[in-house]
Amino acid sequence: MNCHYVSRSLTRSWETGRRKLTFYDFTTKTIDVESPKKLFARPNLNSSEDERWLGANVEGPLGRFLKLRRKTRAWSPDIRDMAIYRALLLLVPVQIARIAKAAGGNAAFDEIFQWPEARLDAFVASLRSVYSVVIVQGHRDCPLFVTEQGFFPVPIPEASPTTAAANAVPISATEAAMILPRSMDRNVVRRTLTQGEGFYLNNCSLGTNANRVVIHPAILDAMNPIALMAEIESTRRRNVDCYRTSLRRLGTSSSARFDERA
Numbered sequence: 001m002n003c004h005y006v007s008r009s010l011t012r013s014w015e016t017g018r019r020k021l022t023f024y025d026f027t028t029k030t031i032d033v034e035s036p037k038k039l040f041a042r043p044n045l046n047s048s049e050d051e052r053w054l055g056a057n058v059e060g061p062l063g064r065f066l067k068l069r070r071k072t073r074a075w076s077p078d079i080r081d082m083a084i085y086r087a088l089l090l091l092v093p094v095q096i097a098r099i100a101k102a103a104g105g106n107a108a109f110d111e112i113f114q115w116p117e118a119r120l121d122a123f124v125a126s127l128r129s130v131y132s133v134v135i136v137q138g139h140r141d142c143p144l145f146v147t148e149q150g151f152f153p154v155p156i157p158e159a160s161p162t163t164a165a166a167n168a169v170p171i172s173a174t175e176a177a178m179i180l181p182r183s184m185d186r187n188v189v190r191r192t193l194t195q196g197e198g199f200y201l202n203n204c205s206l207g208t209n210a211n212r213v214v215i216h217p218a219i220l221d222a223m224n225p226i227a228l229m230a231e232i233e234s235t236r237r238r239n240v241d242c243y244r245t246s247l248r249r250l251g252t253s254s255s256a257r258f259d260e261r262a
Contacts, residue, residue, distance in 0.1 A: 002042075006150040008036055009066060021034055058094055095150045133180070153168075159192065
């Protein structure tokens, strides 16, 4: 059983006409192509029970949400399905666990599948008390990237005295679901995300330490490979500098905290 640790539903908008995904590898400094069935996937990574849990609690509700977005094109669709809202809240913590398991078999990932419904509901309630889900949009003519972690940090300096960044998950070529700490000043968040006509979000989507990032076909058509690779590398360096600056403003130099980000 081929198990994706980054949902294929999240990369479908980045597939070429030939059902391929093109990605940049920061280790080899090359652009490569892979089948979406194989990229960000491992054979037998999860049990069939684990896959059913993901389907019921994350993948299925997320698929309904993405269908709703495509159908309505509403800026903020009315989410009446609590399962969808719960799935969106779980996206980042479950994704962190999936990546940890793919990297080294973290047992904590399996534990959540065994939780009784009451414990899972309590966990979601605690997330909801600290975070909200917002849909954010980058520049309409500049597609986002998808990191191999499935999410990326968005440094928002001065928006919060306790949090350096908010995590975001690309849900379409130009949109992301952001898990935003409620402590963040919404006006500062709005100003940060709209600077440069939304290019800030697009730049952040390259992440800070993900090894492989998927490139949208529109970007491949617009730039020659040499220029594109140079731009990707320089944008990654800016992302790292921006996030480190945000951490310093919080008065912390925790490298562990930095390494947990995408």
